[in-house]
Amino acid sequence: MKKVIAILFLLCINNLFGQNGWEFQNSGTEMGLNSIYFFNKQSGIAVGIFNTILKTTDGGNNWDMVEFQPGYDIMFTEVLFTDYQTGYAIGSKGSIIKTSNSGNSWFIQESPSYSYLMGLNFINNDTGWIVSNKGEILATTDGGQTWLKNDSTMDVGLSDILFFNSSDGLIIGNKGSIYKTTNGGSNWIKINIPVDTNLTNMFFYNNNYGWIVGHDGTLLRTTNGGDDWEKINFVNAENLFSVFFVNDTSGWIGSWNGSIYHTTNSGRNWELQFKGKNDFDQIFGLYFSDDTTGWAVGNSGIILHTNSAGVTNINESNSILKSFMNYYPNPFSSSFNLEFANSTASAVNIELYDIIGNKIYSKSLGFLDRGTHNTTIQLNDGISSGCYLVVLRNGVDIQSMKVVKSE
Template structure:
């Protein structure tokens, strides 16, 4: 049932009709929030690694990986040859700079893999291939250039965590003794590479859905021991729960999600925490619908963006209230310390903006 939740989400997302998504549009006099770039592909990009205002990586369907080093004016196809041939589904990518990146492909059994490049995508090395048919990996997160984690939906009743201490060259499964028991039907969503996020040298959070309630799990020791807290975002269905997390430090975080099925309402689709995820309270004015990506604006203690198939929402008060600023479809979003923000999604859509445009 754990990997079944992710498989269902994958199938439904790829089958969603394009005309169900509103086109980009703005009220008269409004300036556009996002500037779309020409990626030259119709792949769906749920993996996004924003390095700075000029450098970003995206990863998506059919084994596609692209990289830009000039702010999106030109995208270079750096897709791993084997991934393209096998049609792997990339759902997360983490990049340290313009040359070093780690990408996660999802799926049942051996479809879940980790690949790494040290030369800007000219060559890739497979550093992990899942051989357990019960595992289904969803997300990656790195604390620094060396230490990182990957997570799988529950196996034997607990989330499975992979760890690396050499930048993704080698991985090992962490002991499960410190992981709470998963609830019936609980799993995570490989929707935008933000179901597992890290902040600082040791804190990491994991988002869940599908069970009676949506939870956020937290570890302060790089995945060895975990605590769990219920969020205010509705679950109770395999299509509902927390889809994405963002932490600006080890205490202040935002969770977004809802129901990914097109046309269904997603009330209470955002929540905030000020105590590191021990407790969550719902946004008083949530985003306009289901959201699969969220990011804090750089050098801003209260600004944040949330994205989903029906638009982009902006919060200027730390996630307590949101308002829609763009109607275009995106699956994931990221901002960089030098003031750049990037978003990626279906039909090759990748866009960027300057954070100051949103203040």
């Protein structure tokens, strides 16, 4: 047993399991970031509060602040590009801005709204739509030189919009609202769904497969272009704010609680890949440039990056390092909080081993439901400083992680 523990300990040191496949990038700002978009694996734009626009040309290793001073504060909510050079961002006070040089500089477009603009979609360089938190729908057919407000203002706040072509589109919003148009937005028909929570973000991989996320763990899926929606039971009741799929099976969700979840079966099951260290690490935006390369942004200037689809360097099929574990403070003095994901409802036990494999602590948590949990590990004063191995057993999986005790 001691030999096994020692091997596990070396694995933890070499692979830093706490990274969980997502690594922090230095954004250079503490301003909250709400949206991110990459033209390719190297060049991307992130936007956020107080006129924050960041650009990278090296995959996010370095982020530079883009100069933009409109004379008033804008909270940007979304950014997207229609080609390598042409991009748009929207936000508070009805703000719409555009770039024609890959995000190096931006100029303001005239807007018929003064509301929070929440969702943005273009089907080509000229034709696009925007929705607002006041139920407004804006449209352009000339690349934003003119934006016109649609006569069909909804009676709920809208959060996202998506068009498949110039005729067929969807909008989502508060109180479980989904509307569909087949005539370019002249008329909208409400689609009945089995939820009444606020819907926040929508993503379609193609014209048929789509997903919607919302408050209280709301997750919806369609396979027929949004005509019908299936409610999928999520792992918990977190408020979900972003969703992104790279094909019809593999996707990610970001949450208010700073979590990133991954599915490999179209959303039927989700595994926790990343968890922020506090309640202020909300994840608001996700973007993947291919099946494995992605970024996430959130509060306090957080930018996360993965080039492994969010999985650890250890093969995910290795059950020893399959699920999520995190601890804080790091390092700890006498006690630490342990967060972990229980992959199946089961009895959970926690053990702590020293570097030579001696068990120095054990704790039974009893029977826990599937999902994320946390507990406090309190050690006695006789435990010396150094590296230790936490091992969590739930009858199905064994998880392990290195922890460091200070003086």
